[in-house]
Every structure is written in C-alpha cells, then in structure tokens.
Amino acid sequence: MAKDKTSKIVEYMKTHGSITPMDALNKFHVFRLASIIYNLREHHGCDIDTLMEEGKDADGNKVEYARYIWKGVTANG
Numbered sequence: 001m002a003k004d005k006t007s008k009i010v011e012y013m014k015t016h017g018s019i020t021p022m023d024a025l026n027k028f029h030v031f032r033l034a035s036i037i038y039n040l041r042e043h044h045g046c047d048i049d050t051l052m053e054e055g056k057d058a059d060g061n062k063v064e065y066a067r068y069i070w071k072g073v074t075a076n077g
Contacts, residue, residue: 013070047071
C-alpha cells in the first residue's frame with residue numbers, strides 16, 4: 001500500500017532533519033505543507049519548530065520562507 005503524503009513528509013523530516021515548502025512541492029507534490037505541519041502538531045503530538053529563512057526568487061528579489069525542523073513526538077503524541 002502506498003504511503004500518504006503526511007507519512008512521506010514525516011519520514012523525510014526524520015531522515016533529513018527538516019523540510020521546506022519547496023522540498024515538499026518538488027519531492028511530494030505537496031502545495032500546502034503548512035497545513036500538514038499544523039495537523040501533525042495539533043493532532044499527532046509532533047514537536048516541529050519553524051525557522052524563517054531568507055532567499056532570492058528567480059528575479060533576484062528577497063523572499064522569506066519557512067523551514068520546518070523535526071524535534072520528535074511529545075509524550076502526548
């Protein structure tokens with residue numbers, strides 16, 4: 001049976017330590033990573049930090065994006 005996208009996101013974060021929206025889009029075709037992260041935090045007890053990073057878009061403009069960092073599962077999760 002194929003894994004759902006949430007399971008793939010968790011596995012990726014456990015393996016790589018973190019994920020960005022671009023990682024999620026390129027690897028798993030996930031457009032709403034923030035929604036998955038919210039669900040993992042609120043309903044599955046996952047401890048995930050958010051680090052805002054800066055980069056540049058294709059035109060050289062400054063952009064800010066989230067990097068979600070896997071910390072584990074809380075005792076309640």
